[in-house]
Amino acid sequence: MKQGFRSILFILQILWVSPLLIPFWLTTEKKLILADVSKWVEYLDHKKTDDLIQLLTLLKEAKEYRNLYYFRLFHGNLAGRIAMYILKLIYREFPYLFLDKSCTIGPGLFIQHGFSTIIMADLGENCWINQQVTIGYKDKSGRPKIGNQVRITAGAKVLGNIKIGDNVTVGANAVVVKDVPDNCVVVGIPAYIIKRDGVKVKEKL
CATH class of the missing domain: 2.160.10.10 (Hexapeptide repeat proteins)
Known part of the structure; x- marks a missing residue:
């Protein structure tokens, strides 16, 4: 019962941060972002799953990672940067x-x-x-x-x-x-x- 509740909570939290995939799809920095994700998953000993699920998990759980994600988006193309600036109003950086x-x-x-x-x-x-x-x-x-x-x-x-x-x-x-x-x-x-x-x-x- 408790495990089922945790699974539902995890899914809801992932859905909450899922709009942060929009700038990922738009940016030219995908390769760099996924290289970062790979290292974070390795060092945090997270279970290896789909790249996008791992990205969303980090955006949900690792406050510092979100800053690095925004840094990568800032250095990408204009479309990804604009989407990032809009979403930053809701999904704040680690101050x-x-x-x-x-x-x-x-x-x-x-x-x-x-x-x-x-x-x-x-x-x-x-x-x-x-x-x-x-x-x-x-x-x-x-x-x-x-x-x-x-x-x-x-x-x-x-x-x-x-x-x-x-x-x-x-x-x-x-x-x-x-x-x-x-x-x-x-x-x-x-x-x-x-x-x-x-x-x-x-x-x-």
Whole structure:
């Protein structure tokens, strides 16, 4: 009985967010959106089903994902963008996550929790960003460029005109203001390298 009620409730909730498929059908960004969906389903350990059901489930359950969805639609064609602006009046963004519209973001971005997180940078593919993270300008010189497969964990700050290489992990509460090479783990204030290519080290940036 309880399981049947949950199934009915889930269907009703999916129907409630189903108008958000309209801009998806109109946009030129379908491929990027579905790449994001695939990563979110993997990381959240959701049951794999039809792509559109997975998209609607994320729009219903993952507040942070909705912001990323709107970001993708904004960068698509005019028809999808107009539909997005109309639907945003009803289906609100998560107010504590800021994705600057001038960013370029590769496919597969995952945002865990996302509370008090600011992303104002150019990101590669399959990045993972946690809560209370700030990625952006330190001064007028420019903003960070983030590589592929980069994970930036809770409370970290990545600031200024710097480059973060591929396969980098930025530890919790680290402050990164210098370039980071590929395949490194950095921690601390200011950040330093504690692992490079799988080998423990202690190196300044």
